[in-house]
Amino acid sequence: MPLTTATTFTKRHSKSLTITPPKPDLSLKDKRILKAPPTPICAAINEQIRRDPSYAYPHFDLASYVRHRSYTLSTLDFERSMGASFLDDGVHDILAGLISELPPSITNPPTFEVRDAREKGLGLFATSFLPPGGLIFDEHPPPVWLPLNQDDNVRPKSTSSTSSSPPSLPPPSFYEDIMQTNSVAIDLIVPTSTPHHELSTHRALFLRLSRCNHSCDPNAVWSWDASTLMLTLTALRPIAPGEEITISYISLSGNHAAQREQLKAICGFDCTCEECTLPSYVAVNTKSVVADKAEEFNIAGYGVPGSAHNPDRHGHYDTFIPYLPTFGEWYQDPTLPDTLLINAHKDALYRIEQERIASSYLTVAEFPPQPIPLSTTAKRMDSHVEEIAMCYGALGDVRHFRKWIAIAKDSRVNRKQKAVFSKWSADPSSFPLWGKRGQIRV
Numbered sequence: 001m002p003l004t005t006a007t008t009f010t011k012r013h014s015k016s017l018t019i020t021p022p023k024p025d026l027s028l029k030d031k032r033i034l035k036a037p038p039t040p041i042c043a044a045i046n047e048q049i050r051r052d053p054s055y056a057y058p059h060f061d062l063a064s065y066v067r068h069r070s071y072t073l074s075t076l077d078f079e080r081s082m083g084a085s086f087l088d089d090g091v092h093d094i095l096a097g098l099i100s101e102l103p104p105s106i107t108n109p110p111t112f113e114v115r116d117a118r119e120k121g122l123g124l125f126a127t128s129f130l131p132p133g134g135l136i137f138d139e140h141p142p143p144v145w146l147p148l149n150q151d152d153n154v155r156p157k158s159t160s161s162t163s164s165s166p167p168s169l170p171p172p173s174f175y176e177d178i179m180q181t182n183s184v185a186i187d188l189i190v191p192t193s194t195p196h197h198e199l200s201t202h203r204a205l206f207l208r209l210s211r212c213n214h215s216c217d218p219n220a221v222w223s224w225d226a227s228t229l230m231l232t233l234t235a236l237r238p239i240a241p242g243e244e245i246t247i248s249y250i251s252l253s254g255n256h257a258a259q260r261e262q263l264k265a266i267c268g269f270d271c272t273c274e275e276c277t278l279p280s281y282v283a284v285n286t287k288s289v290v291a292d293k294a295e296e297f298n299i300a301g302y303g304v305p306g307s308a309h310n311p312d313r314h315g316h317y318d319t320f321i322p323y324l325p326t327f328g329e330w331y332q333d334p335t336l337p338d339t340l341l342i343n344a345h346k347d348a349l350y351r352i353e354q355e356r357i358a359s360s361y362l363t364v365a366e367f368p369p370q371p372i373p374l375s376t377t378a379k380r381m382d383s384h385v386e387e388i389a390m391c392y393g394a395l396g397d398v399r400h401f402r403k404w405i406a407i408a409k410d411s412r413v414n415r416k417q418k419a420v421f422s423k424w425s426a427d428p429s430s431f432p433l434w435g436k437r438g439q440i441r442v
């Protein structure tokens, strides 16, 4: 998507949200009729609305309802940048009047920066420690105009060689693709005189949120307040400086494979979040897996005060957070207690349980549309359970290894992974790190 190449886009424009935009030169105005969603989706929505007495709409038909709604797409050509606005005809007057008078965003100082997120394009990264429930930013949708890029390299080039001819603009589908990829559904308070105003759904593009990547185990959640036209992004759990801030683009279910398929179908990409790319234990790439977990513990205040090690993976933690060794460091270092990581993981399990109670209270109370999915918490707990099993495996402790592997196996849905756990349980010596820590000490 061209939008993903405009690196400075979010920051530069976040300031202009409250000022009146320059008078646009409307290069293209195109009235479009909304397309109805696929038949099964229409049927499901029809069913829901017809059954709900509060709508008083027993013969509702989404396809014909959608056909009567239209929006106006305007592309705007500024000196050095281009813009587009998509306005639902039903809300044109409401929004145009309201947004220019909105108060500025209150996030100060900035808690995040936009930078490279590897195969995901750009992403949002925390620049300071964010506590659970903490505000990351808030923002209004941009007023009427939407800057698409500011970089001459990515600005669509004129096809004409004469300087006097107007630059060629991308077709409407170009803007629609950007909306499709980056916008989110919001409610608007539509005047009650509008026919079936309660059924109106809208999408808006937010300059900051549009840089936030998806994770199957997100650390942030957004909410929308239709009365203030404000979108708020909040931390779901502690977020460390340097950590990527992620949200979920879909509602998370217990089945990871189904979730990935849904994401592909709805959003069109193969998810490369941490959850989806964790190396398997069979690959014995334990260091990176456990290092990430160790960071999580460090943030939570676990670790070994005064340790000689200094991870400094992001260059921020060492000054105020004690360090917990990685799994690899632990099993090679006989001076560290055998139970060090095991206890830390058990503590973390306890903490997650507490945090789930605390944060689900906070989330459910403040942002009804986005409760924390319990399955996500369960997944986080699973990784700790598995690492406890690994520690016992590295210690060659058959009884405890089998106990924790059994717990890990029960909670896994992936059949291949279950089979690996069964094999290890039947023959613990087939676990690749079996007794390694003991051997090193002897």
Ligand SMILES: C[S@@+](CC[C@H](N)C(=O)[O-])C[C@H]1O[C@@H](n2cnc3c(N)ncnc32)[C@H](O)[C@@H]1O
Pocket: 003, 004, 005, 117, 119, 120, 121, 122, 123, 181, 182, 209, 210, 211, 212, 213, 214, 215, 267, 269, 270, 271, 272, 273
């Ligand atoms: C709303 S944008 C997020 C910001 C985007 N990365 C950018 O550079 O502007 C959504 C797009 O980011 C990419 N993306 C987001 N989350 C991803 C993930 N977990 N795995 C792979 N790609 C992802 C996909 O290309 C998706 O269409």
